[in-house]
Amino acid sequence: MSKNTKFIGIDISKKVFDVWSEDLGHKQFKNNKEGFIKFSELLHVDNWCVMEYTGSYYQQLAIYFYENEIAVSVVNPLVIKRYIQMKMQHNKTDKIDARMLAFYAMEQGVSHWVPSPDYITSCKDMQTTITLYFRQSTALKNKLISLQDKGVKGKVITSLKRQIRHIQQEIKLLEQEIENLVRTEKQELVTNLQSIPGIGKKTAIMLIVTTNCFSTFDNARQVSAFFGLSRVETTSGTSIKKRSKISKRGNPVMRNYLFMCSFTTSYKNPQCKALYDRIVAKGKSKKLALIAVMNKLLKQAFAISKSGVRYNPEYKSIWS
Numbered sequence: 380m381s382k383n384t385k386f387i388g389i390d391i392s393k394k395v396f397d398v399w400s401e402d403l404g405h406k407q408f409k410n411n412k413e414g415f416i417k418f419s420e421l422l423h424v425d426n427w428c429v430m431e432y433t434g435s436y437y438q439q440l441a442i443y444f445y446e447n448e449i450a451v452s453v454v455n456p457l458v459i460k461r462y463i464q465m466k467m468q469h470n471k472t473d474k475i476d477a478r479m480l481a482f483y484a485m486e487q488g489v490s491h492w493v494p495s496p497d498y499i500t501s502c503k504d505m506q507t508t509i510t511l512y513f514r515q516s517t518a519l520k521n522k523l524i525s526l527q528d529k530g531v532k533g534k535v536i537t538s539l540k541r542q543i544r545h546i547q548q549e550i551k552l553l554e555q556e557i558e559n560l561v562r563t564e565k566q567e568l569v570t571n572l573q574s575i576p577g578i579g580k581k582t583a584i585m586l587i588v589t590t591n592c593f594s595t596f597d598n599a600r601q602v603s604a605f606f607g608l609s610r611v612e613t614t615s616g617t618s619i620k621k622r623s624k625i626s627k628r629g630n631p632v633m634r635n636y637l638f639m640c641s642f643t644t645s646y647k648n649p650q651c652k653a654l655y656d657r658i659v660a661k662g663k664s665k666k667l668a669l670i671a672v673m674n675k676l677l678k679q680a681f682a683i684s685k686s687g688v689r690y691n692p693e694y695k696s697i698w699s
Contacts, residue, residue, distance in 0.1 A: 385427070396430075399480075430480065502560055593680075638673060
């Protein structure tokens with residue numbers, strides 16, 4: 380990033396994207412290849428594009444920039460939301476959002492966006508589909524139970540059972556495909572993560588997929604914050620002092636995997652067991668101790684991903 384860098388904010392939606400910069404002003408383009416080309420024709424070497432994570436809408440444009448060596452950053456929308464609030468900006472339009480993205484980059488600085496490997500992108504798409512299937516399956520099961528409780532029989536019950544079986548089969552197929560892709564690319568890391576007492580196959584694979592092999596994190600604290608396991612304290616003077624809690628931001632599915640692992644880890648993993656026992660002995664709740672174990676698991680997983688070695692309880696400086 381040079382002193383001559385000129386940021387361009389981009390607010391992107393399904394069909395169009397709005398851009399704003401000090402030089403270009405406000406312009407709008409179609410969110411397709413034709414629009415990408417028209418916009419890129421206006422760019423100069425010193426231009427740097429900034430956009431938000433907006434579902435899947437941003438991906439094609441960001442990839443187009445990356446492939447054509449156009450500087451681009453993709454920012455967490457929560458960060459931009461807080462920035463806009465700090466600036467006391469009450470109006471919300473696509474033009475204003477694009478302008479605020481440019482201002483944010485000018486003031487706060489941004490880093491280059493690099494796309495995830497194809498197998499990670501495919502796995503994430505399949506995982507979101509699996510999550511959707513689980514919700515559908517739960518809704519169908521609830522409906523089935525409510526009808527059976529009322530004594531309903533016949534074709535509607537048969538239909539619901541058939542649909543539930545079909546969804547479960549699709550979930551298994553997608554889970555198997557995710558496993559195949561991850562093992563093909565990162566078999567050694569899967570094996571190393573599973574060497575941690577308490578980490579099973581599914582959790583190891585999910586950690587690799589959701590963190591892109593921990594490649595975007597500098598330390599374990601960042602990983603904990605990413606999964607919403609970092610503590611949030613609310614205190615002000617002497618009158619406001621709420622109980623600290625985890626932020627619960629990030630992937631709820633991954634948090635659930637880690638929480639289930641924590642039960643086994645709290646007595647099978649030496650370092651985690653010592654931590655769990657110490658917290659409970661202080662009179663703290665078991666749930667709080669399990670959350671601490673979850674953070675310890677992430678610390679161990681991060682250490683393994685960076686060191687390339689399997690878990691060994693003798694290496695206390697790494698695992699403790």
